[in-house]
Amino acid sequence: MQVLILGGSGRIGSNVAADLLAHTSADIVIAGRNPSGGEKLSQQLGERVKFAIVELSDPLSHSLNHGGVDRDRLEAAISSADLVIHCAGPFLYRDTSVLEICIARGVNYIDVSDHPSFTRKALAHRAAAEAAGVTAVVNTGIFPGISNSMVRRDVEQLDKPEKIHLSYVVAGSGGAGVTVMRTTFLGLQRPFQAWLEGQWQTVKPYSDREVVEFPTYGKVGVYWFDMPEAFTLPATFPVESVVTKFGTVPQFYNHLTWSVARWWHPKLLQARATIEFLSRVSHFMTDVSDRFSGVGVAIRSEVTGQKNGQTVRCCSTLVESDTAVAAGAGTGTVAALILSEKLKKPGVWAVEQALPTDMFEGVMRDRGIEIQQHLSPM
Structure with missing residues (x-):
């Protein structure tokens, strides 16, 4: 072959x-x-x-x-x-x-x-x-990828799944190149549709910070992020809500990305030269911080719903030392x-x-x- x-x-x-x-x-x-x-x-x-x-x-x-x-x-x-x-x-x-x-x-x-x-x-x-x-x-x-299959595995544990909450944290660059950095900033360009409470609703990227506890990394702030899972998961599973959030460590990268998403003009973020500048600068910074933070990834899948007449939560976690x-x-x-x-x-x-x-x-x-x-x- x-x-x-x-x-x-x-x-x-x-x-x-x-x-x-x-x-x-x-x-x-x-x-x-x-x-x-x-x-x-x-x-x-x-x-x-x-x-x-x-x-x-x-x-x-x-x-x-x-x-x-x-x-x-x-x-x-x-x-x-x-x-x-x-x-x-x-x-x-x-x-x-x-x-x-x-x-x-x-x-x-x-x-x-x-x-x-x-x-x-x-x-x-x-x-x-x-x-x-x-x-x-x-x-x-890994995300999307292994994360999606983790969700499927959790969904299958329940009689009636109702809500999916999928969150990720990446350390530094994650061991990936500048292309992945581009993907991060491209995800900030415009609001997107999320499946919440049985209907499509508009959410802003890198908004609605939520603190999630991950193995190895502890409590990390995660934010809404436009991922394919936001629409493929509700198309696959009969749930009322799908939440997809992302964060990084060291956490000051979260604050930098949040400030770009919140304060930079949308037209500026849609310019390719801007995306390239942000990606190159970020990659340079993570080349330094990777020595301390590592390049790992953690995923947390949480599916809530009904099983044997009770409301239950099925939670899966994964930690890998090299995201790439x-x-x-x-x-x-x-x-x-x-x-x-x-x-x-x-x-x-x-x-x-x-x-x-x-x-x-x-x-x-x-x-x-x-x-x-x-x-x-x-």
Whole structure:
């Protein structure tokens, strides 16, 4: 089996490759725009990994380059693969061309997308993928990704789930590159819709601070954040409310991000030059603070509802020491299941819609990822 990882020489893509090398026998092509960096990485990863120049558009352009050699190289690379893993963000600026080519060529597809606009565009191709017999899973990784499957596992413990509260905390940079920083600031650009009390309501990003206690990190302030889970979870599970909140440590980064969201003019935040400036400065700062804070991640999933006639809470937590490695594992698990044909679900799906809980628990055990789950009466 051959796997093509677009954006494979980046922090997330390289960790996906490492996970596949450890848990599958697939040959891997990491594709990107930087020949020297890509070749060096492929040599470090070993003989099962090759590098190929497959140039998507610049991360700050609107869409895939549809003309010339780049399109031809992309189609040729996809046609030679059994599975394509799209790790080339930020996904706000991506269209679904890669997914469309995969559907046309009958190649299975997964991605690490984390922006709601891209997720909506990808899910719109469900019927085409189903007709082509292509299994496509979006939002794999750590959050969204493993977090979504944690929610599904909690929901299944209840007779009638009513509310989902999903929160994350990341230490410093999380071990990721500047692309992830862009994603954070892109999420501040405009208000978004959240499913609350059985209806869609508008909330402001990085608002409504709430203190949540996480393992390892203790009490951390978390804020509303525009994530794909905000609409894929209510589309998947019959609940009345879904809350998605995010925070960072050291916590002064929360205050900085809050001040940007609250005081900067929306048009300024929608300028690409502003996003790039904020991302570069933040990445420089976290390069320093990572030495003290680490680069880990904690997730807390809380689902409340009815079980045996009582109101109960099912709470799951996860802590990993390297966010980028955990994201690689989240994507690698889905890839391994598709390659082995254990996961075969034609169509385009958010990960919580595609991955059964028994499979999720098995691949987490295989990777030594521990998820604590506790059920208690309210």
